[in-house]
Amino acid sequence: MPHSPLASRATIADRYASVRARIDAAARSAGRAPGDVRLLVATKTQPADAAREVVAAGASLIGENRVQELVAKAPDLADLVDRGQVEVHMIGRLQRNKVNQVLATATGVESIDSLPLAEALASRCAREGRTLDVMVQVNVSGEESKAGAAPDDAARLARQVAALEGLRLTGFMTIGANSPDAALVRAGFARLRAIRDEVLASGASGTDEARELSMGMSGDLEAAVAEGATIVRVGTAVFGARPPVG
16 A cells, blocks of 8 residues: 555654653653643654654754664755754764764764764864854763763763763753663753752853753653653654664
8 A cells, every 4th residue: 555645644643642641741741831841753764755744743953873864864954954943863873983073064063972972072162163062972871882981981082072062962861761660861960950950050161051961762651751751752752662773
């Protein structure tokens, strides 16, 4: 049976609304205002038209895990970005040799995990006379499969990043522990919040806007919201199962 764009659009809109309602409920349960938590829709492996559909459904923030996908979709999303309808964040691992490609397409980078990477971004931004919003990624679980600075090093890295011309430190990002132990997962999110609070309290140059906590996905967003998440990142729950990668 041929694919129905209208059916697809309705499904994406319904799923987006369902995830948004879940976030709002989690915020209320935590005594927070629903508007305090943004939904970043992860568009990994999704075509540009699906990304446009989710923006039409109400999304104002999308994220890409891979540089090649970010670049490939950029022309089809440029009008939405230019009109301020959507921000596009890089949320996956970023290598220094991909900095130029990311800066040409992303409005923010959430995956800063080292000073050399931050310096490479800052140097290019300074040359172009622009400022890029960035977050420091922290590996709160200590799992080797996850990227991010070690928790003990994260506050120092954040202060170093905040001092770089061309970058604006907006907060911190993490991926929760891959564990059925809800208390362990929530403890990781609490650790990120503590790091954020430490950096804000430091008074170090450039840290006064570092309030964002990008944490929580479909399986653990309630715990993340309870610990202060300001952004949760969800993909499959909005788009359905990802198509196979060829």
